[in-house]
Amino acid sequence: MQSLIDIRAxxxxxxxxxxxxxxxxxxxxxxxxxxxxxxxxIDAAPAIPESGPLAGIAVGVKDIIDTADLPTQMGSAIYEGxxxxxxxxxxxxxxxxxxxxxAKTTTTAFASLDPTQTRNPxxxxxxxxxxxxxxxxxxxxxxxxxxxxxxxxGSVIRPASFCGCAAIKPSFRLIPTTGVKTxxxxxxxxxxxxxxxxxLAYALAALTGRAGITAPATASNPRIAVVRxxxxxxxxxxxxxxxxxxxxAAEAAGATVFDLTLPPELxxxxxxxxxxxxxxxxxxxxxxxxxxxxRLAPLVRGHLDAxxxxxxxxxxxxxxxxxxxxxxxxxxxxEFDAILTxxxxxxxxxxxxxxxxARFNRLWxxxxxxxxxxxxxxxxxxxxxxxxxxxxxxGRALAVAALVEGALRG
Amino acid sequence: MQSLIDIRAxxxxxxxxxxxxxxxxxxxxxxxxxxxxxxxxIDAAPAIPESGPLAGIAVGVKDIIDTADLPTQMGSAIYEGxxxxxxxxxxxxxxxxxxxxxAKTTTTAFASLDPTQTRNPxxxxxxxxxxxxxxxxxxxxxxxxxxxxxxxxGSVIRPASFCGCAAIKPSFRLIPTTGVKTxxxxxxxxxxxxxxxxxLAYALAALTGRAGITAPATASNPRIAVVRxxxxxxxxxxxxxxxxxxxxAAEAAGATVFDLTLPPELxxxxxxxxxxxxxxxxxxxxxxxxxxxxRLAPLVRGHLDAxxxxxxxxxxxxxxxxxxxxxxxxxxxxEFDAILTxxxxxxxxxxxxxxxxARFNRLWxxxxxxxxxxxxxxxxxxxxxxxxxxxxxxGRALAVAALVEGALRG
Numbered sequence: 001m002q003s004l005i006d007i008r009a010x011x012x013x014x015x016x017x018x019x020x021x022x023x024x025x026x027x028x029x030x031x032x033x034x035x036x037x038x039x040x041x042i043d044a045a046p047a048i049p050e051s052g053p054l055a056g057i058a059v060g061v062k063d064i065i066d067t068a069d070l071p072t073q074m075g076s077a078i079y080e081g082x083x084x085x086x087x088x089x090x091x092x093x094x095x096x097x098x099x100x101x102x103a104k105t106t107t108t109a110f111a112s113l114d115p116t117q118t119r120n121p122x123x124x125x126x127x128x129x130x131x132x133x134x135x136x137x138x139x140x141x142x143x144x145x146x147x148x149x150x151x152x153x154g155s156v157i158r159p160a161s162f163c164g165c166a167a168i169k170p171s172f173r174l175i176p177t178t179g180v181k182t183x184x185x186x187x188x189x190x191x192x193x194x195x196x197x198x199x200l201a202y203a204l205a206a207l208t209g210r211a212g213i214t215a216p217a218t219a220s221n222p223r224i225a226v227v228r229x230x231x232x233x234x235x236x237x238x239x240x241x242x243x244x245x246x247x248x249a250a251e252a253a254g255a256t257v258f259d260l261t262l263p264p265e266l267x268x269x270x271x272x273x274x275x276x277x278x279x280x281x282x283x284x285x286x287x288x289x290x291x292x293x294x295r296l297a298p299l300v301r302g303h304l305d306a307x308x309x310x311x312x313x314x315x316x317x318x319x320x321x322x323x324x325x326x327x328x329x330x331x332x333x334x335e336f337d338a339i340l341t342x343x344x345x346x347x348x349x350x351x352x353x354x355x356x357x358a359r360f361n362r363l364w365x366x367x368x369x370x371x372x373x374x375x376x377x378x379x380x381x382x383x384x385x386x387x388x389x390x391x392x393x394x395g396r397a398l399a400v401a402a403l404v405e406g407a408l409r410g
Numbered sequence: 411m412q413s414l415i416d417i418r419a420x421x422x423x424x425x426x427x428x429x430x431x432x433x434x435x436x437x438x439x440x441x442x443x444x445x446x447x448x449x450x451x452i453d454a455a456p457a458i459p460e461s462g463p464l465a466g467i468a469v470g471v472k473d474i475i476d477t478a479d480l481p482t483q484m485g486s487a488i489y490e491g492x493x494x495x496x497x498x499x500x501x502x503x504x505x506x507x508x509x510x511x512x513a514k515t516t517t518t519a520f521a522s523l524d525p526t527q528t529r530n531p532x533x534x535x536x537x538x539x540x541x542x543x544x545x546x547x548x549x550x551x552x553x554x555x556x557x558x559x560x561x562x563x564g565s566v567i568r569p570a571s572f573c574g575c576a577a578i579k580p581s582f583r584l585i586p587t588t589g590v591k592t593x594x595x596x597x598x599x600x601x602x603x604x605x606x607x608x609x610l611a612y613a614l615a616a617l618t619g620r621a622g623i624t625a626p627a628t629a630s631n632p633r634i635a636v637v638r639x640x641x642x643x644x645x646x647x648x649x650x651x652x653x654x655x656x657x658x659a660a661e662a663a664g665a666t667v668f669d670l671t672l673p674p675e676l677x678x679x680x681x682x683x684x685x686x687x688x689x690x691x692x693x694x695x696x697x698x699x700x701x702x703x704x705r706l707a708p709l710v711r712g713h714l715d716a717x718x719x720x721x722x723x724x725x726x727x728x729x730x731x732x733x734x735x736x737x738x739x740x741x742x743x744x745e746f747d748a749i750l751t752x753x754x755x756x757x758x759x760x761x762x763x764x765x766x767x768a769r770f771n772r773l774w775x776x777x778x779x780x781x782x783x784x785x786x787x788x789x790x791x792x793x794x795x796x797x798x799x800x801x802x803x804x805g806r807a808l809a810v811a812a813l814v815e816g817a818l819r820g
Binding site: 068079082085086087088089091092093095096173176177178179182185186208209210280283284286287288290291311312316392 | 478489492495496497498499501502503505506583586587588589592595596618619620690693694696697698700701721722726802
């Protein structure tokens with residue numbers, strides 16, 4: 001993988017130019033993209049800023065995120081050839097920082113569940129995950145140092161786990177969703193993929209103008225609560241082993257680690273994630289559903305059909321459960337710095353017909369808390385663990401994730 | 411003005427067809443629109459559904475709200491001739507209910523403060539208010555029975571007060587903002603303009619699929635807290651008199667009315683409205699600001715300049731104040747059914763160079779609570795009062811507003 005921090009250090013040292021950094025991406029793309037199929041559009045001759053905190057950083061942008069200079073096709077025939085007028089807020093910000101939007105990356109239709117053409121960079125017979133399939137695969141395959149995705153259920157953390165890269169789903173609305181196609185306005189969250197946790201912290205600090213994200217006031221011996229999410233079906237053996245290894249490594253690195261069973265209110269919220277998601281999706285995609293239902297991919301169409309049957313009363317009830325769970329989780333965080341849990345039920349399934357299961361991600365999206373995927377080395381196919389921080393404290397989540405990452409690398 | 415409920419009753423009774431209802435609008439438009447200038451686009455030959463709860467209802471849609479069949483130009487030269495791919499969620503919903511999107515209405519550039527060409531229907535030398543200028547003027551002038559606006563500071567309630575129509579800014583996100591140009595994601599709220607409170611309730615119940623909005627479980631003798639918002643500069647004599655009249659009328663109609671001074675935490679939140687608004691606007695409109703700053707209208711450009719100077723720490727502080735005030739206001743609502751306060755500092759100012767002052771609206775937008783403008787009869791130019799309900803209880807806010815409206819009509 002290409003490390004954003006390494007590239008920036010080489011540019012700062014004068015041993016690499018921004019144009020040279022882009023050439024490295026183009027070489028990697030030429031070698032791997034024909035089989036990987038992570039992109040739906042590439043900018044053949046982008047402007048390459050000479051300065052800025054992200055100068056020389058090529059970015060892949062999930063194709064539900066508006067770009068004025070490249071098509072934005074939502075993974076759907078309904079948007080074939082569509083060109084928005086403006087860049088999404090996060091894309092404009094990337095450009096202002098000197099980054100180069102080099103490619104649009106594949107997305108499942110409207111960031112739902114219908115698989116894309118993209119292959120897992122570690123084994124082409126396995127899914128890269130979804131919905132941010134192309135972004136995770138592009139970073140995991142080393143095509144570029146940074147990519148944008150979005151998560152409504154588990155669409156950042158799960159594909160990062162499957163593709164073996166680091167990723168963060170930040171606190172809700174820390175990165176604006178303006179110009180990002182809406183699926184569920186209460187859940188949709190823009191996230192980042194990069195080679196390592198330090199790369200994520202550098203990019204998120206720059207994007208948000210929050211220097212503190214790279215220098216959080218964290219104790220060097222964090223308290224970590226290990227959560228197994230017993231309300232969800234148990235994971236496979238690789239994920240169990242990955243969590244054990246991460247736990248042991250963190251403890252060896254000085255963390256205080258203990259087990260935590262979440263109170264039942266959090267399971268109740270988790271059960272209601274789909275109610276909120278599908279009720280909102282049916283409204284957010286009303287034009288597509290009413291005018292082009294027959295052109296919708298089957299899985300997203302099924303979710304919208306389900307959404308049409310959800311009553312406002314059921315939706316309100318789900319929101320109340322989520323609100324209660326958020327307040328409870330906030331109180332729980334008084335006792336620890338981070339939660340450590342599964343990123344996914346296992347490595348990427350051996351199929352291209354499914355993007356995998358988001359059951360270990362949904363609660364945290366609904367809670368709006370920052371989640372970081374940390375790859376755990378030593379498996380044939382990538383397996384990650386998830387480090388979760390309190391709402392609004394993305395810096396601490398990243399600091400704990402960096403400790404886990406470092407401890408696992410030994 | 412055209413009453414939505416009347417039109418629907420006549421259509422149900424068979425004395426008016428949907429096409430006939432549209433003809434009434436066209437006649438009114440032919441008579442008044444040349445001087446009023448409320449529209450930026452009209453659909454010359456729209457499809458007119460024969461059935462649905464809003465069949466026969468022509469709607470004006472503020473021109474920051476996406477329409478697939480008509481241009482959406484944001485009140486800005488930057489979007490001249492722009493055609494979105496999809497309808498906004500609320501527009502698709504209107505169409506599904508049988509309504510006809512007849513016209514796009516003027517908006518200040520990006521729903522900020524630069525005046526539009528629209529005149530006040532009650533006196534062409536006075537502003538119609540903003541930013542939803544065209545929607546308020548079109549309904550106030552009787553061109554159509556329903557229009558959509560948005561409020562980030564006071565852009566629904568203020569122009570409704572100036573143009574003499576009823577309006578609701580519903581609870582935050584009760585109507586989705588998907589497909590609505592973002593200014594501030596924490597504040598932007600889609601609202602409705604109509605002739606009377608009953609018309610608003612009918613339309614909001616249909617739009618949201620919440621029948622309870624038209625039949626709230628409200629005591630017939632509501633408790634009303636009169637709030638003068640002393641933290642803001644005092645209003646002019648007409649607004650003081652309008653509030654007194656509304657208060658006396660409500661009392662005579664059986665309401666229990668008392669004065670309430672808001673705790674200082676609400677004033678602290680009010681003071682920080684612009685911090686949240688401008689910080690977010692600078693990000694939401696990053697593409698426009700970075701690429702087309704010289705083509706931005708001067709007042710919106712000034713706000714974006716101001717937004718660029720706001721630190722994340724100041725923004726976070728403002729959000730914490732708002733959060734605290736919201737929880738406090740929720741507790742206060744245990745003691746009453748609604749707040750009664752000013753809609754605006756006075757009638758529409760005699761100028762076309764300003765859209766008026768939103769100082770009596772900002773707190774309530776920030777709190778996310780439903781606000782209803784009720785016109786108070788008997789002034790040369792329209793003056794309204796504002797009935798405010800608790801978050802999520804738009805039905806009760808409308809029921810109290812209906813009581814005030816009925817009491818004022820005697």
